[in-house]
Amino acid sequence: MSSPLTIAMPKGRIFEEAADLLRAAGFALPAEFDDSRKLIVDVEAENMRFILAKPMDVTTYVEYGVADLGIAGKDVMLEEERDVYELLDLKISKCHLAVAGLPNAIRDEVAPKVATKYPNVASSYFREQGEQVEIIRLNGSIELAPIVGLADRIVDIVSTGQTLKENGLVELEHIEDITSRLIVNPVSYRLKDERIDEIVTKLASVLEG
Ligand SMILES: Nc1ncnc2c1ncn2[C@@H]1O[C@H](COP(=O)(O)OP(=O)(O)OP(=O)(O)O)[C@@H](O)[C@H]1O
Numbered sequence: 001m002s003s004p005l006t007i008a009m010p011k012g013r014i015f016e017e018a019a020d021l022l023r024a025a026g027f028a029l030p031a032e033f034d035d036s037r038k039l040i041v042d043v044e045a046e047n048m049r050f051i052l053a054k055p056m057d058v059t060t061y062v063e064y065g066v067a068d069l070g071i072a073g074k075d076v077m078l079e080e081e082r083d084v085y086e087l088l089d090l091k092i093s094k095c096h097l098a099v100a101g102l103p104n105a106i107r108d109e110v111a112p113k114v115a116t117k118y119p120n121v122a123s124s125y126f127r128e129q130g131e132q133v134e135i136i137r138l139n140g141s142i143e144l145a146p147i148v149g150l151a152d153r154i155v156d157i158v159s160t161g162q163t164l165k166e167n168g169l170v171e172l173e174h175i176e177d178i179t180s181r182l183i184v185n186p187v188s189y190r191l192k193d194e195r196i197d198e199i200v201t202k203l204a205s206v207l208e209g
């Protein structure tokens, strides 16, 4: 048998939706897959190996070729700009990237501070807007920054809007709609195109159906 196809899966909120999608496409993923603390899960019946990574790291595993395929949020792809191909919009984990801040804040700073987990996305967004800002990188709970006075604005993910609302913030600018994507290492795609195309066809038929 050929070597297993390695797929980098994001732990966290995308995982469950991605696993549901793979099962709907006919892949026999064992229950162990969802509950285990193991970071590598071999699914011999499908000749697949899953590596469970932090969502922000999926594109890195795929770029370096230790995973052939991966499932990554478009936000991560925009931030990381890794050398990977996007094969399919999986239409899961829908949200958008936005600029937010306190309502009625006076916006007359020369270089307002912007807190974000997405420094590259935020820098290029404000550059395109012709606005000079100071980026402050944080790792989470971004909505805290304007409330405690660390930053004037934030660039972050908005889904239901509940986190903004509960923290007294408002969305100021919509940057980009986000969903999760199936990505591939370019060399893997050349060497394993038949197997990969088969997976894409199965997933696409679920998404279209
Ligand atoms: N509130 C949300 N609703 C829907 N999708 C979201 C939401 N927040 C993030 N996402 C999407 O899900 C992906 C993973 O988010 P998740 O919160 O699981 O990861 P993370 O915050 O990077 O990880 P961690 O919390 O472990 O640091 C994001 O890259 C984005 O594409």
Ligand SMILES: O=P(O)(O)OC[C@H]1O[C@H](OP(=O)(O)OP(=O)(O)O)[C@H](O)[C@@H]1O
Pocket (backbone or CB within 6 Å): 139, 140, 141, 142, 143, 156, 157, 158, 159, 160, 161, 162, 163, 164
């Ligand atoms: O619009 P909502 O539905 O409220 O979702 C948006 C929130 O979800 C994400 O945070 P996450 O839960 O990943 O926590 P984090 O702050 O640790 O990143 C994001 O960073 C927002 O804070």
